[in-house]
Amino acid sequence: xxxxxxxxxxxxxxxxxxRALFGDxxxxxxxxxxxxxNRMKGSYHWMNERALSVFSVPALAIAFTYGPHPINDMxxxxxxxxxxxMGFQQVLLDYFDARRWPVISRVLRYALxxxxxxxMFGAWRINTTDVGLTGYFSRxxxxxxxxxxxxx
Numbered sequence: 001x002x003x004x005x006x007x008x009x010x011x012x013x014x015x016x017x018x019r020a021l022f023g024d025x026x027x028x029x030x031x032x033x034x035x036x037x038n039r040m041k042g043s044y045h046w047m048n049e050r051a052l053s054v055f056s057v058p059a060l061a062i063a064f065t066y067g068p069h070p071i072n073d074m075x076x077x078x079x080x081x082x083x084x085x086m087g088f089q090q091v092l093l094d095y096f097d098a099r100r101w102p103v104i105s106r107v108l109r110y111a112l113x114x115x116x117x118x119x120m121f122g123a124w125r126i127n128t129t130d131v132g133l134t135g136y137f138s139r140x141x142x143x144x145x146x147x148x149x150x151x152x
Contacts, residue, residue: 077123
């Protein structure tokens, strides 16, 4: 490319094409396959996030106000992992684009789905065989108080 040259001044900058990660040339944007336009996809995602908020705020308020309750604990065991899933999904979409990182993107998406499923299963086990999620987190939160009371 040509450089920028001020009148009577030496060449200051050499114009080059943009560089991608690892020094490779950036692909021609026209050559990269673009997904089909879907204007509703973002709207559905936004509506799902709002619906998740509608369920999570009262469920957390009930947990803090009234303590353990089986129905509320089951709702929390579903809503909280889905909330985490949706948040991490956006991170993966932003930083591991499927067009640029096709294999890593797919592996991370499957790993995220597996971890979300395992966390929902763990929440179900805590809710059905132990004190429930609210009671479980209450135990963790008050562990130092309980330990101090036992030592006294």
